[in-house]
Amino acid sequence: MRVLVTGANGMLGIDLCAALEAAGCHVIRTDVGVREGAVVPPWEPMNITDMQSVASVVLKHQPDAIVHSAAYTDVDGCTRDPDLAYRINALGTWNVAAVCGAHNIIMAYISTDFVFDGTKNAPYTEFDTVNPLSPYGASKLAGEKVTAQLCRKHFIIRTSWLFGVHGKSFPGTMINLAKTRSELNIVCDQTGSPTHTVDLANTVTHLITSPLYGTYHVTNSGHCTWFDLAKRTLELAGVTTTEVKPIPASTWPSPTVRPTYSVLRHFSLELQGKDNLAPWEVALEHYITLRGTE
Numbered sequence: 001m002r003v004l005v006t007g008a009n010g011m012l013g014i015d016l017c018a019a020l021e022a023a024g025c026h027v028i029r030t031d032v033g034v035r036e037g038a039v040v041p042p043w044e045p046m047n048i049t050d051m052q053s054v055a056s057v058v059l060k061h062q063p064d065a066i067v068h069s070a071a072y073t074d075v076d077g078c079t080r081d082p083d084l085a086y087r088i089n090a091l092g093t094w095n096v097a098a099v100c101g102a103h104n105i106i107m108a109y110i111s112t113d114f115v116f117d118g119t120k121n122a123p124y125t126e127f128d129t130v131n132p133l134s135p136y137g138a139s140k141l142a143g144e145k146v147t148a149q150l151c152r153k154h155f156i157i158r159t160s161w162l163f164g165v166h167g168k169s170f171p172g173t174m175i176n177l178a179k180t181r182s183e184l185n186i187v188c189d190q191t192g193s194p195t196h197t198v199d200l201a202n203t204v205t206h207l208i209t210s211p212l213y214g215t216y217h218v219t220n221s222g223h224c225t226w227f228d229l230a231k232r233t234l235e236l237a238g239v240t241t242t243e244v245k246p247i248p249a250s251t252w253p254s255p256t257v258r259p260t261y262s263v264l265r266h267f268s269l270e271l272q273g274k275d276n277l278a279p280w281e282v283a284l285e286h287y288i289t290l291r292g293t294e
């Protein structure tokens with residue numbers, strides 16, 4: 001299978017390409033650039049906001065499937081500049097979906113728990129009503145809509161709280177901050193499911209070979225607060241000199257309203273008997289081990 005990946009140099013993108021290649025796919029890596037200092041395999045420039053760029057790269061490589069991971073992922077940046085959020089997350093996805101639809105290409109769009117408002121207080125299924133609270137969530141939801149409208153063979157894959165060795169993530173930030181701080185104040189009243197990019201990448205790789213197109217929730221299993229995640233990360237990393245203190249989200253300086261509860265139930269996978277994602281604690285341990293070998 002020939003699979004083109006957008007955002008291939010991003011945190012998830014790098015693990016996605018590795019998982020696809022390990023499964024025997026021919027992978028075409030595309031991105032708008034590469035982060036300073038990152039060492040990545042050869043890739044092709046493709047700016048998703050530019051329809052000509054998308055059409056020419058896709059037609060040149062003739063993929064069977066596109067995994068669309070590229071996005072403007074700075075949540076507070078999206079709040080400050082909603083037009084840019086829509087340009088990349090909505091228009092960019094529109095361009096990818098239009099080309100996929102026109103050329104019968106399978107499309108897997110990576111979406112987010114931020115499409116929900118967090119008021120359900122029980123795990124959200126793929127059939128629950130969306131109601132994003134932020135421009136990031138709203139622009140990603142707009143991407144879901146154009147994907148479903150323009151491309152029949154589509155997967156919408158919602159995930160949450162990603163961490164991986166190839167990007168900036170919450171556990172990595174905790175470990176780095178602990179090097180210089182004796183105390184960390186961490187939000188204790190927002191709950192979600194931390195997800196290792198390696199586990200998500202493997203599940204996406206399995207999904208795209210299935211004809212059961214549709215919407216899927218894919219996270220590691222279980223849930224916790226940011227406070228729990230910080231504590232467990234430092235325990236696993238062997239940090240004993242930094243104290244983690246709980247604080248309410250209302251005291252954290254951010255322009256973005258976030259869902260207080262955004263746990264995703266993997267209902268589509270459950271119904272198909274395929275819900276086998278590892279608990280987040282196991283995934284975190286795997287991440288810490290990989291980090292140590294980097």
Ligand SMILES: NC(=O)c1ccc[n+]([C@@H]2O[C@H](COP(=O)([O-])OP(=O)(O)OC[C@H]3O[C@@H](n4cnc5c(N)ncnc54)[C@H](OP(=O)(O)O)[C@@H]3O)[C@@H](O)[C@H]2O)c1
Nearest residue numbers: 007009010011012032047048069070071073112159161162
């Ligand atoms: N991180 C999370 O916790 C989380 C949670 C739920 C869902 N997701 C979704 O998962 C996907 C991957 O997230 P990630 O954390 O791996 O993000 P990431 O590291 O920021 O990767 C996104 C990639 O897309 C690229 N990109 C940005 N604008 C582009 C454009 N106009 N054309 C082509 N590429 C462009 C970025 O390049 P630059 O770095 O140069 O901008 C980056 O390489 C995203 O769709 C995100 O919405 C993430």
